[in-house]
Amino acid sequence: MTTSSTPVVSARGPADHTIRDQIVVAATEHFSRYGYEKTTVSDLAKAIGFSKAYIYKFFESKQAIGEMICSNCLQEIEREVRAAIDGADHPPEKLRRMFKAIVESSLRLFFRDRKLYDIAASAATERWLSARTYESHVKDMIRDIVQQGRQTGDFERKTPLDEAVTAIHLVVRPYTDPLLLQHSFDSAQEAPAQLSSLVLRSLSP
Amino acid sequence: MTTSSTPVVSARGPADHTIRDQIVVAATEHFSRYGYEKTTVSDLAKAIGFSKAYIYKFFESKQAIGEMICSNCLQEIEREVRAAIDGADHPPEKLRRMFKAIVESSLRLFFRDRKLYDIAASAATERWLSARTYESHVKDMIRDIVQQGRQTGDFERKTPLDEAVTAIHLVVRPYTDPLLLQHSFDSAQEAPAQLSSLVLRSLSP
Numbered sequence: 001m002t003t004s005s006t007p008v009v010s011a012r013g014p015a016d017h018t019i020r021d022q023i024v025v026a027a028t029e030h031f032s033r034y035g036y037e038k039t040t041v042s043d044l045a046k047a048i049g050f051s052k053a054y055i056y057k058f059f060e061s062k063q064a065i066g067e068m069i070c071s072n073c074l075q076e077i078e079r080e081v082r083a084a085i086d087g088a089d090h091p092p093e094k095l096r097r098m099f100k101a102i103v104e105s106s107l108r109l110f111f112r113d114r115k116l117y118d119i120a121a122s123a124a125t126e127r128w129l130s131a132r133t134y135e136s137h138v139k140d141m142i143r144d145i146v147q148q149g150r151q152t153g154d155f156e157r158k159t160p161l162d163e164a165v166t167a168i169h170l171v172v173r174p175y176t177d178p179l180l181l182q183h184s185f186d187s188a189q190e191a192p193a194q195l196s197s198l199v200l201r202s203l204s205p
Numbered sequence: 206m207t208t209s210s211t212p213v214v215s216a217r218g219p220a221d222h223t224i225r226d227q228i229v230v231a232a233t234e235h236f237s238r239y240g241y242e243k244t245t246v247s248d249l250a251k252a253i254g255f256s257k258a259y260i261y262k263f264f265e266s267k268q269a270i271g272e273m274i275c276s277n278c279l280q281e282i283e284r285e286v287r288a289a290i291d292g293a294d295h296p297p298e299k300l301r302r303m304f305k306a307i308v309e310s311s312l313r314l315f316f317r318d319r320k321l322y323d324i325a326a327s328a329a330t331e332r333w334l335s336a337r338t339y340e341s342h343v344k345d346m347i348r349d350i351v352q353q354g355r356q357t358g359d360f361e362r363k364t365p366l367d368e369a370v371t372a373i374h375l376v377v378r379p380y381t382d383p384l385l386l387q388h389s390f391d392s393a394q395e396a397p398a399q400l401s402s403l404v405l406r407s408l409s410p
Contacts, residue, residue, distance in 0.1 A: 156406075163402070164403075167402065171400070183329075195372060195376070197364075197368070202404070
């Protein structure tokens with residue numbers, strides 16, 4: 001399965017965390033080409049040019065490598081979404097941009113650029129820590145925007161905060177969860193605007 | 206694959222539509238036990254006790270039988286949802302009941318009682334006519350409720366009707382589309398109440 005363009009990790013003895021990083025980089029490249037589910041640690045070791053035993057010195061399982069890749073990928077989505085939110089001054093516009101950015105980043109990272117859907121799907125199905133952390137961060141971003149909007153007077157304050165946040169998270173979930181996103185392509189172009197408008201109407205004082 | 210409880214279609218020469226119905230009943234039973242994807246028309250013929258050629262006299266393909274089963278199933282959900290809507294007097298309560306009934310009926314018919322998920326998933330993936338018809342009927346039900354609520358003064362009238370209806374349909378879609386519903390079990394208990402409350406806040410005048 002090794003191809004000439006697959007990066008080979010150097011074995012010149014850098015610090016352990018660097019070797020871990022190198023394994024993650026090479027595994028990301030490999031999984032995105034051959035898929036996560038179908039690849040074994042042996043395949044991966046062969047492609048990287050390490051022994052299987054050496055890889056196991058750094059990661060206890062394929063899932064541990066997958067967790068690291070998934071976590072990197074979800075953190076990248078988070079950064080992009082936070083940048084989009086920070087680019088707006090007013091809470092209603094922050095919410096619109098959040099919905100737009102989350103759909104665009106998720107589509108790009110899970111399905112186009114790196115084809116990491118396979119890993120993200122395992123993470124979501126098996127509820128890996130990285131997936132649960134991401135979900136709670138998405139909720140935090142929603143909560144922050146709603147709270148800010150309540151302070152500025154843009155949003156109503158009658159509905160209990162948790163209730164509003166949970167419901168908004170349910171609305172956006174088909175576009176943040178990769179398992180649902182794969183069945184939401186048809187609406188992915190227009191849904192962010194339509195759904196954020198509906199949510200903003202629900203938040204109006 | 207024939208079992209003693211699989212109904213065998215009588216060949217005493219009833220009208221064609223009755224034979225069609227009998228094939229559909231027997232196929233529903235068979236598919237719900239052995240799955241739609243994995244079953245061939247030959248398997249089905251054997252189980253029913255007909256020749257394959259005889260079945261082809263009534264249905265041009267396995268999908269044509271699947272379409273009929275799917276259509277029956279979706280019509281049953283529709284009936285249950287319409288009954289739930291009709292059981293309430295006021296548009297806001299109609300909307301709440303619609304959300305609740307659609308989730309409950311879909312869960313029951315696709316996943317529990319008859320295990321028809323397999324057929325519903327094919328219908329949704331391949332966008333069979335039965336699935337598209339159902340989707341447009343769900344939208345019609347939403348439109349009717351929103352229009353009634355605008356007439357009674359329960360709902361706002363500023364948002365273009367189509368925009369409101371499309372967005373509400375997107376909100377409920379994770380619970381009406383079987384492909385999404387299979388990944389929405391965790392929230393299926395509480396989502397109808399949470400989402401219908403959010404939608405009602407979005408509709409408030």
